[in-house]
Amino acid sequence: MSTPGLISVDWGTTNLRTYLADLNGGILAQVESPSGILAVENGAFADVLRAAIGDWIAAHGRLPVVMSGMIGSRQGWVEAPYVRCPASIRDIADALTVFDVDGIGAVHLVPGLDHLPPGEPPDVMRGEETQILGIMATAPSSDATLVHPGTHSKWATVAGNAIVGFKTYMTGEVYGALKNHTILGRLMKTGRAEGHGFLHGVEAARQDGTAGDLLHQLFSVRTLGLFELLAPDELPEYLSGLLIGSEIKAAAEAGQSITIFGNDALTERYGKAADALGLTWNRGPEHSVVAGQLLLARAAGLLGNTP
Amino acid sequence: MSTPGLISVDWGTTNLRTYLADLNGGILAQVESPSGILAVENGAFADVLRAAIGDWIAAHGRLPVVMSGMIGSRQGWVEAPYVRCPASIRDIADALTVFDVDGIGAVHLVPGLDHLPPGEPPDVMRGEETQILGIMATAPSSDATLVHPGTHSKWATVAGNAIVGFKTYMTGEVYGALKNHTILGRLMKTGRAEGHGFLHGVEAARQDGTAGDLLHQLFSVRTLGLFELLAPDELPEYLSGLLIGSEIKAAAEAGQSITIFGNDALTERYGKAADALGLTWNRGPEHSVVAGQLLLARAAGLLGNTP
Numbered sequence: 001m002s003t004p005g006l007i008s009v010d011w012g013t014t015n016l017r018t019y020l021a022d023l024n025g026g027i028l029a030q031v032e033s034p035s036g037i038l039a040v041e042n043g044a045f046a047d048v049l050r051a052a053i054g055d056w057i058a059a060h061g062r063l064p065v066v067m068s069g070m071i072g073s074r075q076g077w078v079e080a081p082y083v084r085c086p087a088s089i090r091d092i093a094d095a096l097t098v099f100d101v102d103g104i105g106a107v108h109l110v111p112g113l114d115h116l117p118p119g120e121p122p123d124v125m126r127g128e129e130t131q132i133l134g135i136m137a138t139a140p141s142s143d144a145t146l147v148h149p150g151t152h153s154k155w156a157t158v159a160g161n162a163i164v165g166f167k168t169y170m171t172g173e174v175y176g177a178l179k180n181h182t183i184l185g186r187l188m189k190t191g192r193a194e195g196h197g198f199l200h201g202v203e204a205a206r207q208d209g210t211a212g213d214l215l216h217q218l219f220s221v222r223t224l225g226l227f228e229l230l231a232p233d234e235l236p237e238y239l240s241g242l243l244i245g246s247e248i249k250a251a252a253e254a255g256q257s258i259t260i261f262g263n264d265a266l267t268e269r270y271g272k273a274a275d276a277l278g279l280t281w282n283r284g285p286e287h288s289v290v291a292g293q294l295l296l297a298r299a300a301g302l303l304g305n306t307p
Numbered sequence: 308m309s310t311p312g313l314i315s316v317d318w319g320t321t322n323l324r325t326y327l328a329d330l331n332g333g334i335l336a337q338v339e340s341p342s343g344i345l346a347v348e349n350g351a352f353a354d355v356l357r358a359a360i361g362d363w364i365a366a367h368g369r370l371p372v373v374m375s376g377m378i379g380s381r382q383g384w385v386e387a388p389y390v391r392c393p394a395s396i397r398d399i400a401d402a403l404t405v406f407d408v409d410g411i412g413a414v415h416l417v418p419g420l421d422h423l424p425p426g427e428p429p430d431v432m433r434g435e436e437t438q439i440l441g442i443m444a445t446a447p448s449s450d451a452t453l454v455h456p457g458t459h460s461k462w463a464t465v466a467g468n469a470i471v472g473f474k475t476y477m478t479g480e481v482y483g484a485l486k487n488h489t490i491l492g493r494l495m496k497t498g499r500a501e502g503h504g505f506l507h508g509v510e511a512a513r514q515d516g517t518a519g520d521l522l523h524q525l526f527s528v529r530t531l532g533l534f535e536l537l538a539p540d541e542l543p544e545y546l547s548g549l550l551i552g553s554e555i556k557a558a559a560e561a562g563q564s565i566t567i568f569g570n571d572a573l574t575e576r577y578g579k580a581a582d583a584l585g586l587t588w589n590r591g592p593e594h595s596v597v598a599g600q601l602l603l604a605r606a607a608g609l610l611g612n613t614p
Contacts, residue, residue: 167523182477183480212515212520214519215481216476226431251520
């Protein structure tokens with residue numbers, strides 16, 4: 001068994017994931033629990049963390065601990081201020097927020113990123129930057145467009161050793177709100193993931209002559225049901241295709257090459273839409289937080305001179 | 308007092324409005340109640356209608372009765388099949404669904420319209436067609452783009468004596484779902500209708516370089532709040548401006564002339580956005596159902612030869 005070199009903590013809104021890793025990113029042990037920051041009462045973050053990683057420290061002694069995710073937000077444990085894009089690995093490693101925790105020692109909190117393109121509103125991410133660094137650590141070429149689909153999809157541009165900028169799309173959350181809280185859900189049945197509904201929706205987004213007609217196109221989720229042109233169990237898929245298609249069409253150009261990373265099912269779904277819209281895509285790793293934290297820990301000199 | 312010539316029934320999802328009108332469209336009496344079709348139990352539509360207009364019939368004898376709105380939908384009393392666009396006044400008058408009601412006599416139900424532009428999904432309206440006919444009956448020129456803002460905004464093209472086609476935008480309903488059921492509502496306070504929030508949102512929609520970036524732009528409702536660039540009570544207004552601006556930008560061209568009709572406050576709001584987007588607009592009548600029903604009743608020969 002290789003030697004433990006890092007305790008990696010991925011602490012989000014709804015889950016806490018901790019990893020005991022070696023210096024090559026190999027996972028020696030892992031614990032996952034629903035103790036996301038919203039589930040921690042009375043600010044007892046230290047207790048929750050000790051419960052999760054205390055055994056590893058007892059067995060192996062103190063190790064560098066790096067944390068990323070919403071734990072560094074205003075609603076989390078300690079607020080780690082945003083680093084502004086373009087943000088290099090160096091910039092981010094220099095901005096780790098360090099504090100001591102009884103029984104654990106120094107804990108290193110990864111900052112989120114903000115991006116303020118001239119003349120546009122600000123954008124923010126917290127957690128995805130670490131996954132992106134993890135991909136940068138292992139990718140053959142460092143220039144890429146990295147896409148993390150989800151509740152709030154992130155499209156990041158990476159060049160050299162820096163995250164140059166990014167854009168957030170509220171696709172996943174808008175999908176849920178429309179499906180569950182508008183008339184569009186009324187004719188829907190769920191249960192079938194196959195069928196033509198999804199690609200039909202992507203195609204509708206592609207054909208959108210007057211680009212930007214989404215508020216109109218959404219109504220077709222209802223009328224295609226009313227006119228029985230799509231079956232009730234195709235309608236949620238059609239809405240999904242329409243929204244994801246609209247996101248990709250706005251964010252990318254035909255022929256562009258993107259890397260999609262994260263949840264397997266979502267990656268598959270985005271890949272299908274990317275194919276239909278004429279993009280080239282490849283699949284990034286589902287889990288890259290440990291690799292990203294290891295990169296930062298090394299840059300911050302936390303790992304000594306060990307390889 | 309002029310002579311009653313028509314009983315006009317505007318029966319929607321949440322309200323029932325009945326009017327006793329003369330043949331010039333003058334309103335002699337009116338009754339409004341929350342007895343929309345969703346509030347009518349066990350299909351007791353005849354009882355509800357008798358309760359609303361029975362006194363008028365007792366006082367003036369039987370009169371032509373015309374009904375429009377969701378009462379003619381599948382969820383209503385009797386389904387009045389859609390008439391397809393382009394739909395002339397003649398087409399719509401010929402498609403009235405007529406049935407007898409005890410104590411009332413013949414009731415004439417106005418059909419909704421559907422529109423099937425080649426290669427696009429179907430669109431439907433039910434109720435607005437009658438308001439549009441009412442505006443056509445009084446407008447100096449019959450060629451126009453008529454806009455009815457609301458939960459489901461309608462943009463109708465009228466030429467000669469026909470409604471040529473229309474498009475639905477889910478703007479109002481999407482606004483409610485995003486405000487009440489996504490993270491965007493979290494930083495919001497309500498209570499201030501003035502301020503720059505609304506026009507700031509319209510401007511963001513106007514500047515949308517990559518047209519169709521709405522799913523991204525929505526996230527700015529959150530970040531402008533996070534960065535304290537907009538006050539919490541400006542955020543709902545900003546979201547409203549962003550959505551209405553996006554609708555108008557997609558539906559119209561700069562310089563185009565439109566007539567906005569319906570609810571005064573919404574007309575005002577859409578007018579402000581239209582100004583900011585370089586459109587010319589004028590205000591249509593807030594109430595035009597009676598005029599529309601009168602036009603159809605005359606075309607259907609229900610009013611005899613009286614002027």
